[in-house]
Amino acid sequence: MNLVLIVLVVSVIAAVLAAVLVFADTYINNYGECEIDVNEGTRTYTVKGGTSLLGALTDQKLFIPSACGGRGTCGYCKVKVIDGGGPVLPTEDGFLSPEEKKENVRLSCQVKVRGNIKIRIPDDLLSVREFTCVCSRIRELTYDIREFRFTLEEPDSITFVPGQYVQLLSPVYAGSSEEVYRAYSISSNPADTAAIELVIRLVPGGICTTYCFEHLKEGSPVRFNGPYGEFRMSDTDAPMIMIAGGSGMAPFNSILHQMKSTGCTRTAVYFFGARKVRDLFYIDEMRAFEKELPNFTFIPVLSEPQGEQWDGETGLVTEAVQRHFNDASGHEAYLCGSPGMIDASIVVLKKLGVPEDRIYYDKFS
């Protein structure tokens, strides 16, 4: 009796409120068709307004880097919004430097498409595609680093500049309830366009790396998008200092392949930091590059060689760099690896005279 009445009343109240919201969503939240103009008419898209700019572009298969899935926490999804973006929101504030604000840089996941909008993005991003592929080989490189080879299916070839990275999709699996994308530098030869190889280090408890190490098998389907990134070899002749640790090896392997195939004679010294002998990998490959490239030297550096058979360099990788150079002012430096290692290396390189604008790096954070 009374119970029925109660249920009825509560339902009616909820239904009325829901109806009001549905009404508002269809009539008030309807921004009609909006036009997104990319790089002054290079591309134009007509989209339904009311969504985030990042989402609208992804729907159009234009991929802007994003590591947090549009929650405004990674700061990767920056684009220049020339017109129609509205003022900067507090959610973006922390990610934008004063210069970027002056140049109308915005986080595309926070900008909502409410009307026609004009944006500018690096031309590289226009060639970013989504790839479906199959994991065709997994190789154990060290106890916590593996090499993954992905053979492309659709599209069936990729063009990238050595040093660039892709964003690998970690799907929903037992232990992770969300799809996330993580950045991994391509380690393979750019001439090998039918596949890419990644060198991935297991981060204990990490979403994507746990997926790669425990769930991804040879034969599994894989998706990624890319290529992204400005990290690459410059086109000068300046001698190069390369510094990497752990999976930071990846982009250098690709760069060395490219140097080999273009017959590059630039001087390059590559310092690779590791703790123990068991953390070293690709040693044979590096020794082969030393033979094939006239001016390339590979210097592995172990920080904890105690009790091991090791007659190479020891200590921190930055110490080895300091022992090797008195003055490096004419050099360019290329760094890849953990933020800690990169920050320490930058300090040392600046002390050795390398100008800051010639220190290039990708922080694996």
Next chain:
Amino acid sequence: MNDSAGLMNVFVVCFAAAFTGNILLTTFLGMCSFLAVSREVKTAMGLGMAVVFVMTCTTVLNWMLYWWVLVPLHIEFYRFILFIIVIAAFVQFVEMVVERYSPPLYYALGIFLPLITVNCAILGTSLFMVIREYRFGETVGYGFGSGLGWMLAIVAMAGMRQKMAVDRIPKGLQGPGITLIAAGLMALGFVGFTGVLQAR
């Protein structure tokens, strides 16, 4: 009670809600947004004004729902769930309307609205309004006053934090630590109002 006494009462309730019974500093409701959005006076002001508006409107809406629907049907205990639904729906609705028809207002206040849906001070105000059996006029005063008090507290806090940002604070206390201590001291300060007026 004649009209002028009634009006007087509304002001008393409003004043008491803003100062002596400040919802944030005496009951510590609405703490999460208070701590999260009190870094800058400008944003604190925006959030504060949004809270004043939403608190006033939802308290009134919930008053009508409670006295006109729930009490006659003797289903008062459903207020917990229904109040939340009303607040959430109202906030969503206002957000959509403001975003569509007044972009400047949206950028100033609207972006804070989603934060408010989960602000427990809003629900708290509606529930206190029931416990204290306010009449309609008093409810308006109470909702508005509570919002005003909340805004006052967060703006004051933002002012302090802007100053503290450049102060030398022991490492372990930086961030939330010193903020909570400051909030505690502010609450003590507001206790000073207690003698002035007591909310019923």
